[in-house]
Amino acid sequence: MMYPCMRMTRALRNLYHCVLLFLLVIPIGIGVFTLFCGSYVAHSVIPTICESYSQNHTSGPLCEEFCTKPSVFSDFHCIRGIPYAFTAEKNGNVYDFQLVAESLDDLTWRDKxxxxxYPKSADLYHMVKMHLMVNYNVTLEDNVLKRLINNEVDENEPTQIKDFWNLFNDNDYVxxxxxxxxxxxxxMLGTCGSMFVTEHLHTPFEIRK
Structure with a gap:
């Protein structure tokens, strides 16, 4: 009876080592990715947005400044290791950038x-008004809604329409x-496509290099 017990003990020990290794690899992997995340943002995420802007697929009041070369922004840091939420510096000030997820709501319909x-601007405004009323219990007058919705959207560019709708389906943005x-x-400082920018609120013990 000792031999099966020894085999069971060895199996449990191997399982323990595997679990321990797994628990060590995950934080190390996250740490390594976090170190290179800022570089990924600067060399992959941002060029993708700016290429879309150069082709008029993406619009927003901050696009021109954001995509200027050489860039006026520097020192990119991912927030919680996620490349779609990051900070950047400009003239010594820190700003928060967030790319919103694509809405799962169907935005289009098919003709005969x-x-x-795709909806026109007037349709989009009405959709946003109803969206705020149904999901946030907020009813806005038309003049307030127009001030809230200050995005200029090219009705002939489906990507711009999608970006507009994605922003208003993001809880943080709304x-x-x-x-x-x-x-x-x-x-809120502005938008570029489905990305919005806000001032950065410094937290205690925050360190930026």
Whole structure:
């Protein structure tokens, strides 16, 4: 009876070593990725956005400044190791950048020829108004809504329409826009495609090199 017990003990020991190795590899991998995440943002994420902007697929008040070469932004750092939320510096000031996820809501419908039809600006405004009413219990007057929705969208560019809708389906973006006059949340500085930028709120013990 000792031999099976020894085999079981050895198996448990091997399992323990595998679990321990797994638990060590994960944080090491995350740490390594975090170190290179800022470089990934600078050399992959940003060029993709700016290439889309150069082809008029992406729009926004911050696109021109963001995509200027040489870039006015530097020292990119990922937030929580995620390349779609990062900080960058400009003239000694730090800003937060966030790329919103693509909305799962179907934005198009098909005409009688089976061609996808995208909503026009007036339709988008109405969709946003209903979206805020249904999901946030917020009813806005048209003049307030127009001030809230200050994005210029080319109706002939489906990507710009999608970006516009994606922004208003992101909770962080919507809450920041709704309370931008209340000094509760970071100030919204602008957008570029499905990316929005806010002022960076420094946290205790924060260190930037």
């Amino acid at each position: 020829n089976g061609v996808d039809v 809450m920041t826009k709704l309370f931008e006059d209340e000094a509760i949340l970071p100030t």
